[in-house]
Amino acid sequence: MNAEANQNSEGVMIFSDDPDHARLRRVFNKPLLPGALNAMKNRLAALAEQRVEELVAKGEFEAISELARFLPLTVVTDLVGLTDQGKKNMLYWAGGLFDALGPEGHPRTLSGIEIAVEAFTYLHTLPREALDPDGWAAGLFRAADAGDLSQEEARKMMMDYTGPALDTTINGLGNALALFAQHPEQWTRLRNDPELINRAIEEALRLESPARTFGRKLTRDYDMSGVKMFAGDWAMMVYASGNRDERRYEDPESFDITRDARDHVAFGYGMHLCAGMHLAKLEIRTMLEILIRRVKSLHLVEEEMVMHNLIRGRDKLILRVEPA
Numbered sequence: 479m480n481a482e483a484n485q486n487s488e489g490v491m492i493f494s495d496d497p498d499h500a501r502l503r504r505v506f507n508k509p510l511l512p513g514a515l516n517a518m519k520n521r522l523a524a525l526a527e528q529r530v531e532e533l534v535a536k537g538e539f540e541a542i543s544e545l546a547r548f549l550p551l552t553v554v555t556d557l558v559g560l561t562d563q564g565k566k567n568m569l570y571w572a573g574g575l576f577d578a579l580g581p582e583g584h585p586r587t588l589s590g591i592e593i594a595v596e597a598f599t600y601l602h603t604l605p606r607e608a609l610d611p612d613g614w615a616a617g618l619f620r621a622a623d624a625g626d627l628s629q630e631e632a633r634k635m636m637m638d639y640t641g642p643a644l645d646t647t648i649n650g651l652g653n654a655l656a657l658f659a660q661h662p663e664q665w666t667r668l669r670n671d672p673e674l675i676n677r678a679i680e681e682a683l684r685l686e687s688p689a690r691t692f693g694r695k696l697t698r699d700y701d702m703s704g705v706k707m708f709a710g711d712w713a714m715m716v717y718a719s720g721n722r723d724e725r726r727y728e729d730p731e732s733f734d735i736t737r738d739a740r741d742h743v744a745f746g747y748g749m750h751l752c753a754g755m756h757l758a759k760l761e762i763r764t765m766l767e768i769l770i771r772r773v774k775s776l777h778l779v780e781e782e783m784v785m786h787n788l789i790r791g792r793d794k795l796i797l798r799v800e801p802a
């Protein structure tokens with residue numbers, strides 16, 4: 479939505495077109511293929527089990543910082559394999575990177591751009607030897623050595639592993655928990671029939687999509703149901719609008735975990751469909767599976783929505799839980 483962010487982001491996968499995009503994405507996908515995700519499952523579950531046990535014992539907790547951030551911040555930052563400075567700042571940078579994509583001149587966009595420049599400077603000057611050799615970022619440089627990417631592309635693509643992986647997943651889980659706290663009968667239903675878990679996750683992502691919008695620049699004229707758009711125009715894809723389209727979803731504003739919402743567009747659609755979608759769902763499912771076993775009911779004590787250019791979610795979500 480603004481020229482400066484576009485310029486800073488040149489070479490990043492989400493900002494590129496085919497054929498470059500397809501080539502970058504083949505490399506990006508490697509650590510996120512089903513085999514690699516399967517290998518992660520037990521580690522995620524063990525960590526999550528312990529965290530949930532501690533929180534349930536407390537009875538009341540702030541679910542964004544204490545629960546929803548836990549797996550993305552402990553596991554994902556480790557897997558990417560940045561230095562301690564990178565791990566410490568990643569969430570802050572990721573928030574700024576998304577804010578930077580907002581409307582031109584908006585104060586949140588301007589402060590986002592400052593933060594994004596910090597993140598780009600860190601990645602740009604990070605010595606390759608400082609990376610964890612088993613991490614995803616180091617894998618990008620190995621792909622460059624093999625001739626699949628340029629060194630410059632490998633460096634820029636570290637941003638694709640870091641920027642979009644955190645707030646999105648954190649708020650995906652945070653929003654789902656808020657919905658369950660607001661709709662206790664849906665929680666009971668899920669506990670009685672845990673097989674509904676995948677549907678519940680898709681339904682929560684549909685109704686409260688963590689990514690509010692991304693932009694596109696049209697490469698050709700297009701007629702959208704009678705609305706004429708022209709090459710060079712900017713378009714905003716508002717995912718919540720598609721996800722609450724009453725022509726597709728009956729009673730679209732309601733939260734119904736038995737609904738088949740698999741075709742929602744919370745992860746986008748087409749060639750830029752979210753590349754971290756399976757990892758995000760695995761993280762959310764891991765936490766929810768443990769919660770439904772250990773928590774009989776969730777009560778909303780307090781919530782505060784986050785003010786952000788791209789992310790819809792909560793800054794604060796205080797929950798009181800009754801152990802199962």
Ligand code: HEM
Nearest residue numbers: 491492642643646647650689692745746750752753754758
């Ligand atoms: C619930 C969590 C998530 C949501 C709601 C989400 C949402 C999205 C959306 C809407 C897009 C499409 C953007 C567009 O079409 O322009 C996208 C793309 C992308 N996402 Fe996610 N995302 C999530 C988690 C993740 C994670 C965990 C990662 C990284 C491991 C990730 C990495 C990416 C990348 C790299 C792209 C660009 C793909 C491409 O250009 O081909 N996302 N995401």
